Amino acid sequence: MENDTVSFYFNLTMFVNIGHYRYPAFIFCLLIYSFILSANLVIILVISREKTLHEPMYLFIALLSFNSLYGSTGFFPRFLIDLLSDTHLISRPACFIQIYTLYTYASYEMTILGIMAYDRYVAICHPLHYHRKMTSKTLIKLATMAGIFPAFLIILCVSLSARLPLCGHEIQKIFCANWNVVKLSCVTTVVNNIYGMLTAIATVFLPLFYVLYTYTQIVLICWTKSAEFKGKVLQRCLPHLLSFVIYSLVAFCDVALTRYNLEETNPFVAVMLLLEIAIVPPVLNPLVYGLKLPEIRRHISRMFSWYKK
Secondary structure, three states, X not given: OHHHHHHHEEEEHHHOOOHHHXXXXXXXXXXXXXXXXXXXXXXXXXXXXXXXXXXXXXXXXXXXXXXXXXXXXXXXXXXHHHHHOOOOEEEHHHHHHHHHHHHHXXXXXXXXXXXXXXXXXXXXXXXXXXXXXXXXXXXXXXXXXXXXXXHHHHHHHHHHHHOOOEXXXXXXOOOOOHHHHHOOEOOOOHHHHHHHHHHHHHHHHHHHHHHHHHHHHHHHHHHOOOHHHHHHHHXXXXXXXXXXXXXXXXXXXXXXXXXXXXXXXXXXXXXHHHHHHHHHHHHHHHHHHHHHOHHHHHHHHHHHHXXXX
């Protein structure tokens, strides 16, 4: 019976040392999850209802909010149950489903930010051709590419990991992560390592460098323009730039933590750091876009004032 449990289940070991903190942690995380759901739903609702916001930039913001709902729902329900549980076992199928969900969420975030950078680049650097280039057909193509491409790469990555024979069952995290599973392998993981590196390049570094390239071009265009033009560009680009910088830092921390021995760290600090990727972008994105973009802010205020009547 013990051998069957070891082979079919993983043990998430970072929950062990939470102790009596589990109850305040549960309430705090439940409130965070509730805020993520409500804030991102408000952004999606406002953009879908208001025809004046049916422009590429706002539709991509709605896509970003939808991805936040997807990633949060793939993480928080299971995490909240684990917080109150005395055992933290997760079956192999559930573990690999969680890996797929969280990794596609993380990849979607970067690819969506990449196509948002393309939209800003065309709007600022080629304004006369904007409506010709950013048609409904182009939007559908970009959104489809941002969805299918990462999903295909991640499902292959997860399939390679699922086939590995494992010599352990302890995952040093509060959720399943591909690298932590691969480390448990009884055989060589050269193929997994190479494919994982190529997937990271395709879904993280290529969008990263593209965003940097587009903003370099935008800065060069703004260099010779008037102060008024620079102000308008800053107002349009700052929320996207903030989202990009925040997500890049959070993703870097998550990757760095994966390679670090978390048992040497204070357990409470380690758990908070591990939660960054699931909490920070979904919480900050609706705040950044809802407060910084006057069009969205105005419609949100109007919607809430209408409900108060």
